[in-house]
Amino acid sequence: MGRFNINIQPLGENYLLCSWPAKISVEISEELLAFEQFIFKKFNHFILASNPAYASLAIRFEIKNITFSELKLILLKAYQDFVFNKIESKKYWEIPVCYDSELGPDLLEACDRTSLDLETFIKLHTKPFYRIYFIGFLPGFLYLGGLNEKLFIPRKSTPRLKVPMGAVGIAGSQTGIYPQNSPGGWQLIGQTKVSLFHSNQKVPTPFQAGEHIKFTSISKADFTLASTLPILKTRVIHE
Amino acid sequence: MNELEIIQPGLYTSLQDQGRITGRNWGVPQGGAMDRLSAQRANLLLNNPLDLPVLEITVTGPTLLCHGDGQLSLAGAPISVFQNKKKIENRGLINFQKGDFLKFGNTYKGLRTYLSIRNGFKTKELFGSVSPVTGISASMRLKKGDLLFFESAPLLRSSNARLKKPLLFQDNTIKTNPGPEYDLLSLAQQTILKNIAFNILPSASRMAYPLFPQLEILKHSTSLLTSPVVPGVVQLTPDGQLIVLMRDAQTTGGYPRVLVLSEAGINKLGQMGGGNEVVFL
Numbered sequence: 001m002g003r004f005n006i007n008i009q010p011l012g013e014n015y016l017l018c019s020w021p022a023k024i025s026v027e028i029s030e031e032l033l034a035f036e037q038f039i040f041k042k043f044n045h046f047i048l049a050s051n052p053a054y055a056s057l058a059i060r061f062e063i064k065n066i067t068f069s070e071l072k073l074i075l076l077k078a079y080q081d082f083v084f085n086k087i088e089s090k091k092y093w094e095i096p097v098c099y100d101s102e103l104g105p106d107l108l109e110a111c112d113r114t115s116l117d118l119e120t121f122i123k124l125h126t127k128p129f130y131r132i133y134f135i136g137f138l139p140g141f142l143y144l145g146g147l148n149e150k151l152f153i154p155r156k157s158t159p160r161l162k163v164p165m166g167a168v169g170i171a172g173s174q175t176g177i178y179p180q181n182s183p184g185g186w187q188l189i190g191q192t193k194v195s196l197f198h199s200n201q202k203v204p205t206p207f208q209a210g211e212h213i214k215f216t217s218i219s220k221a222d223f224t225l226a227s228t229l230p231i232l233k234t235r236v237i238h239e
Numbered sequence: 240m241n242e243l244e245i246i247q248p249g250l251y252t253s254l255q256d257q258g259r260i261t262g263r264n265w266g267v268p269q270g271g272a273m274d275r276l277s278a279q280r281a282n283l284l285l286n287n288p289l290d291l292p293v294l295e296i297t298v299t300g301p302t303l304l305c306h307g308d309g310q311l312s313l314a315g316a317p318i319s320v321f322q323n324k325k326k327i328e329n330r331g332l333i334n335f336q337k338g339d340f341l342k343f344g345n346t347y348k349g350l351r352t353y354l355s356i357r358n359g360f361k362t363k364e365l366f367g368s369v370s371p372v373t374g375i376s377a378s379m380r381l382k383k384g385d386l387l388f389f390e391s392a393p394l395l396r397s398s399n400a401r402l403k404k405p406l407l408f409q410d411n412t413i414k415t416n417p418g419p420e421y422d423l424l425s426l427a428q429q430t431i432l433k434n435i436a437f438n439i440l441p442s443a444s445r446m447a448y449p450l451f452p453q454l455e456i457l458k459h460s461t462s463l464l465t466s467p468v469v470p471g472v473v474q475l476t477p478d479g480q481l482i483v484l485m486r487d488a489q490t491t492g493g494y495p496r497v498l499v500l501s502e503a504g505i506n507k508l509g510q511m512g513g514g515n516e517v518v519f520l
Binding site: 009010011012013014015017019022023024048049050051052053054055056057058060134135136137138139140141143179180182197199204205209 | 260261262263264265266267268365366372373374375376416418419463464465466467468469470471472489490491492496499500501502
């Protein structure tokens with residue numbers, strides 16, 4: 001039996017929304033991802049798609065002539081039968097980032113705002129293993145958790161019209177990487193050459209919810225050199 | 240394989256099917272015809288499978304040069320058609336021959352016309368759909384010189400297939416269901432949502448239709464953890480503005496989801512645009 005009170009609602013005509021208590025918590029995220037896997041196994045032929053977020057999961061069932069309340073009963077029963085087992089052997093990825101005031105135009109301001117010197121700032125940003133809670137918003141965008149509180153900076157009051165692919169930024173308690181060129185309001189502190197999304201591949205991203213990433217600091221010379229390669233490869237540092 | 244060549248693309252012309260189901264877990268938007276029903280009807284006229292790719296024409300139509308013989312169908316908003324500069328009566332099906340120029344005028348009584356071709360356009364799918372979306376597709380719409388591939392098919396002398404009633408919207412009401420955060424609204428706010436005519440802002444796009452006016456009474460300070468969204472979700476911003484997410488919407492969002500449009504409601508809204516008025520039921 002699941003360990004929380006979950007709430008099930010329709011989300012449009014095709015999706016069900018399962019909601020856990022609205023918190024960013026490793027415990028909730030781990031259970032939610034395990035439950036997603038559990039129902040995929042259990043209802044293999046009847047689930048077309050699903051996508052998790054921090055504390056909610058959208059599920060698309062394909063069963064003819066079934067009502068929402070019937071589906072809800074089925075899901076609640078499944079949650080009762082569900083036994084939480086942490087999904088083990090998840091990957092830990094390394095992502096090389098060049099922290100530089102040219103590549104991260106807000107880096108120096110971010111140091112000022114947090115009253116940290118550049119070295120400490122980079123040290124604090126490269127220290128944690130950030131949990132990938134889910135992928136959403138844009139193709140390949142990783143929602144990461146675990147930013148050090150000292151690095152919390154509000155997003156920019158006016159978003160930039162163009163943020164380059166690979167830009168690494170901070171917005172409030174979140175840190176993340178722009179998977180492609182797009183407008184955006186995050187404080188930019190560096191850039192990576194790691195490509196987060198490959199639309200020509202069947203599985204377009206190597207990353208999965210529940211895995212972890214760690215940033216490592218590389219020099220501008222290494223970053224520039226990497227630009228001559230197709231992409232700088234990510235590396236699994238622990239499995 | 241034959242081609243239709245885009246001589247002029249029109250205002251916003253793109254290839255669309257019924258959208259993708261997979262890819263949400265990677266953040267890939269669903270995409271697909273804004274008015275899915277009309278896209279299906281265009282295919283139905285040619286006896287095609289209903290989910291084949293069609294051209295979605297928005298407001299101003301394209302000019303096409305035919306590099307082969309074939310037959311096409313039109314559904315959705317009515318549009319004027321000129322074949323080799325001659326205006327032709329269009330009851331849904333048009334035969335064309337190699338060398339023909341087909342020029343489409345402006346849509347009326349609706350924003351979007353769907354053009355299907357016998358046996359469908361042959362084009363590359365990404366994650367189970369041809370529909371272009373931000374982040375995975377090089378370009379979102381067709382441009383001058385682009386080629387649309389199709390297999391040649393014998394011309395039908397005549398066909399009885401036609402749409403009895405053009406799909407027009409007779410009124411401006413849109414059927415909705417309560418969204419996941421509907422219950423967080425006060426009774427007064429819930430009442431207002433269904434009793435005000437909202438205007439669609441000119442910035443309406445395939446991703447989202449922002450509505451006007453922003454209402455004082457709908458202002459709120461509820462902050463929501465980022466959670467899944469689907470086309471048809473009506474978001475309420477802290478400033479009291481409603482935003483209807485459409486086919487190319489992102490996969491997750493952080494504003495309260497106060498209403499969700501029915502599928503028929505999304506199709507209907509897809510035929511409306513900036514300046515049109517909507518009332519939620």
